[in-house]
Amino acid sequence: MKNRNPKKSKEKKPVPRDASFEEDLHRLLEMILESGARMMCAKASSLLLVNPKTQNLNFKVATGAKKDEIKQFSLRVGEGIAGHVAREGEPLLIRDVSRDKRWYRQISEQIGFKTYSIACVPLKVGDKVIGVVEFINKEGGESFQESDLDLISVFSELAAVAIENAQKFKLAELENRGLKQELNVSHEIIGESPAISRVVSDALRVADSMATTLILGESGTGKELLARLIHQASPRRDRHLVTLNCAAFPETLLETELFGNEKGAFTGATGAKIGKFELADQGTIFLDEIAEMSHSMQAKLLRVLQDGIFYRLGSNTPISVDIRIIAATNRDIFAEVKNGGFREDLYYRLNVVEIYMPSLRERKSDLSSLAKHFAEIFRKEKGYDSMEITDEAMDKMMRYDWPGNVRELQNALERAVVMGQGKQIKPEDLPMLQSESSIDSMPVGMTLQKAVNEFKKKFIEANLKNTGGNQSRAAEIMDIQRTYLSRLISRYGIKK
Template sequence: MPISDTVTLELDVDYFIEEFSHCFTGECRISMLPILYKISQSITSSSDLGDSLSIILNVMQQRPLKMHRGIVTLYDCYSETISIHDSFGLTDEEKRRGIYASGEGITGKVVETGKAIIARRLHNNPDFLDRTRAHNEKEKKGNLKANTVFLSVPIMRAQKVLGTIGAERVYMNQHLLKQDVELLSMIASMIAPAVELYLIENFDKVRLENENSRLRNALKKKFKPSNIIGNSKPMQEVYRLIEKVANTRATVLILGESGVGKELVAGAIHYNSTNTEGPFIISNCAALPDNLAESELFGHEKGSFTGALMMHKGYFEQADGGTIFLDEVGELSLSIQAKLLRVLQEKTFERVGGSKPVKIDVRIIAATNRNLIEMVEKGTFREDLYYRLNVFPITVPPLRERGSDVIALADHFVTAFSKENNKEIKRISTPALNMLVSYHWPGNVRELENILERAVILSDDDVIHSYDLPPSLQTSKETGTAFGITLEEKIRAVEYEMIVESLKNNNGRMGKAAEELGLTRRMLGVRMERHNINYKTFRIAGSTDCDDD
């Protein structure tokens, strides 16, 4: 085999079997067979990667291999970093320095290509980085060390590189060099399952736990009562009730019209409770088909019905140790209500097709926009279930009863959607605010959110204008304002808004406003009179400007 500074090897198992029985210069590899058997037994009897690596690294140091240094690296495919997991011939500090990216240095190239590499005359090799700084200048210049060879083989499982085994020594016999590469490759194949399991249990598991923790903290932040926008008197009462009930185990019934934010209130209760680390499972009862509702809520056993190919845990079981939020609970059928009543009373249920009781520790928060008392009177909602749910009722007020909260919510949504759509909306114009405040909001906060998302998309000049709002807010019928949707009324509305905005921008100075609008001062005065606009309204208190008085 020709000698080169760096050689990439394609492993030939047949060649290895043939050559394994040969001994050269007294360094016979036939003695490795019992050691390979010992490594195999260690891997079979224990899933602990550390036990196997301890044996492997020890073998690499002893006769007949007599490696000067040995390393086992692991590859984190998410961060794309390669780090030294275990070694000999390196200090702890040198091990900590041994971090590489895929494709970086000899080890990085092995991970990138999935092929073994022999780096002859290591200290002259352009891919040798000495990242660990384990090779001092004397060692690099020594005559014997000039022939140092570094071997690196991939640890692979299902065509995926998991790490590498590297070894360093001086070779005088090239046959032994190739045999040692193939021997290390065999060992790498043997430990690959244990390495994969270690990566899953440590790297992947830790990453998932960190991600779960990050998401849980994000949810906590989202569902803090302080993050529910609004300081009106009705909302202050809601906050007071959340604070009272959060640290109890009481069942909560949240009442209110569709779109008022009942889910936010439920989340605030859970994430400020003692079981905040537990799951928060949301079930929209209105979206559950009658024939699947029981299975979705309580789960089913394998084979309990056609298509039940395996056991399925329902929402209640998934919420064990935490909170389940039953949104639109008034939509459940009477048969499901009976099973729900048992869960509330006994904290147990059976899966569909099962007979073994499943015990759970779950806090129940229910919500509805329907009048449950009327439903009880009509016989469509169980009376006993109603009283079980109605332990601690919280009524979320409709948006039309929240006064200035409309403005606070509007500012919040505009800021959020501006960022989402890469825009810089700086403000909502006065006429647009007047329209938002005047509207009766049958769809509540959800309707306001949707309207402002549309307005942000339509805005062309970093301001939300009245004409960016939908026609339903601009008709006298819907808003009680003087604005209509005929062409003439639309023109008047735009004219009114532009005059008001210009006067606000110019501190009520009519001359400046007229110039900005492309009008004469007299024409502006006529149009202001038509709209009953007084320039003094827009003067800042204490201003000494008097050029347009």
């Protein structure tokens, strides 16, 4: 074995690429088998793995004169000596295969290898048979003995450990890749306005600490997105971020969601259930819509925060976990505290740090980059080559006040991209209400002068439209001089 144990050789390479990784495992199995064959004085040996989907046994590694030819064959589980061992999970020693009904002679005949005796053992990970190792024909024409089986078992265990480690390693690598993708792609907070920049820098500052954080802000402003950012910028990033929407469950269910329960804890508790607090151990729990929690749940949560322990429903064993809590609400939680709807002591425990997500109205300067970001996402999703937002459509979005915030904008663009059919998004493709004249949707964030000019432009356009482009008539209705109207038309760039 040349002092090469499977664990050591794997540790040598930190993050191999897929191909070299498979090669490494293959080479390792080959070495295990080669030394096994040498020590057993076997003329040939093979390692076969079960494909769990097809239940076929495939030759993975082989030694001996026909080691390349053999690889084109496969057996069914239950077929031949190897298939029998794979099915039964017990070692098998056949001193003379020609006298054993289980032997599948076709393979030996086709590759022209005369088989006399076989020693075969299962390859197990835990209780599960993942394949078999077999040694064929002892040198000098002897047959294998019972005592040889012990030795083969050592080799099959070594091979199983190598395979198991490789599988775990591969899984870890895949998970790692998934996390990285999540980090890079989906949790990008778009926007450069001073308001959002401050939020992001506050979030990054608190990320490192354990501080319980309360995120406030209207619906659709990106509170959950921010919670993810905090988690992923924190030292807990490699652990779970577990989300629980407190508004989504009635009180009794919320309790088992959070704390879990033992089997039989209540009618219908057919099995034990692990709560989100336990799942989030070492990680972060995001309690969304926290203000919707009932009074008694608030009391229970407070106790957990104070004592640092909780109990699964129906159990007396205290569970202690290490979690970071981030909570969010779109309600005016301070007003709730004032009017007794939310416990003051819990409020102060939760808002060690408080971050306010600005509404889209408060950061209109981000609207254009957000709109382009979503247009691009949906363009790709729908498979269009290009998608441009016209100035008029952008104007319309700027004038709208977005009560549903970024989520509403996102939905509006999804629809607009479909309506725009892969070319342009025009104002009429945007589903928002035409509420420009309503006082509720008055534009904010611009000077009075600019707002007045905007209004004048719209007003003149509407009057011209009304008179079919007749300027004299429009001037008369608006009670202004015809020459003054013409000057306004060119000043505001109104199309005639």
